[in-house]
């Protein structure tokens with residue numbers, strides 16, 4: 446049943462280009478924003494033909510281009526100042542990211558500091574960016590984070606135990622250009638972990654709480670968060686990911702499979718960029734800090750156990766998820782109950798660890814993980830079943846030994 450108030454919202458870039466060959470539009474699109482481009486590019490691209498072609502496209506469109514390729518996975522904060530200095534020196538009118546989620550997030554925080562100065566930690570949390578930033582164009586080369594359409598940038602700060610996010614509508618890229626051809630070079634491990642991240646975005650956004658979270662809007666009772674629009678993106682995104690991800694891992698150059706996963710990941714970003722994520726993401730932050738495993742791998746290892754924990758609160762949603770995985774059952778409740786296992790089997794099929802022991806989590810650190818998880822307040826409050834330290838501890842205990 447739709448929410449009786451039938452209200453919905455979506456935060457998104459002003460333009461999204463999706464499809465093979467769409468990267469050819471980069472120069473024309475960037476020219477709208479000025480004549481000086483600062484390009485953050487993932488190092489894997491550096492000597493490749495795609496990168497050359499994209500930079501030439503920008504120059505042919507009349508832009509001067511300065512490139513920055515010192516992008517480090519998981520975005521350690523100490524590397525950000527060099528990017529900001531380079532962008533400032535070239536007087537960037539537009540910041541362009543060509544790379545994975547870490548690269549796109551670097552472009553976001555570079556644009557943020559270029560526009561508003563200060564230290565990154567001044568902006569940690571939600572709604573702390575005071576106004577618009579230099580325009581951002583995102584050209585993703587992985588299918589996973591959805592960062593090309595989200596208001597979020599995630600950084601690693603050595604002064605904090607877990608990763609930390611900056612979330613603001615001002616950090617949504619102005620334009621996302623998603624060309625599946627740029628993902629063909631992703632090795633299977635990156636495809637699996639980033640694809641699992643996208644899959645979990647769909648499931649967490651689709652089962653999130655419905656609430657009004659923006660303090661500047663709640664005074665006027667404007668609805669923000671999960672609603673009919675994000676549900677539509679989450680479900681369709683999940684369908685695409687389930688249809689394409691296994692093939693994309695086994696056959697990296699399969700363009701139809703890559704296209705489906707990239708479209709699914711884009712839709713997942715549109716869903717969670719407004720609806721948010723929840724417990725699986727909150728728990729991954731300390732898991733990642735402890736095991737140094739990729740974000741998507743940690744989220745995937747915990748997701749089925751979080752779904753089990755949330756089951757009673759989200760029966761129709763879990764049943765819909767089961768249907769997408771081709772599961773059958775007589776009653777809606779039975780169908781819903783099979784959703785965690787359907788997700789677990791699917792993820793095991795692409796090599797995601799099915800328990801925390803395989804992820805490298807020592808039993809004696811579970812209390813610490815549970816406590817740290819609760820610090821991600823925004824995500825904790827977005828979980829459909831009320832989360833407490835004891836609740837997270839229970840999820841972790843179940844996940845330790847696996848299904």
Ligand code: NAD
Pocket residue numbers: 487488489517518519520544545546547548550586587588589590591592595596597598599608627628629630631632635638639642740741
């Ligand atoms: P990534 O950007 O860290 O890249 C992983 C590795 O793959 C890197 O070595 C990179 O150089 C390489 N790579 C990227 N594209 C490639 C390609 N086409 N071919 C070959 N190699 C390629 O991985 P990711 O999963 O895209 O991003 C993860 C980061 O994004 C984490 O820091 C995570 O916390 C963050 N994140 C951000 C959001 C958001 O909304 N901003 C959401 C989820 C996660």
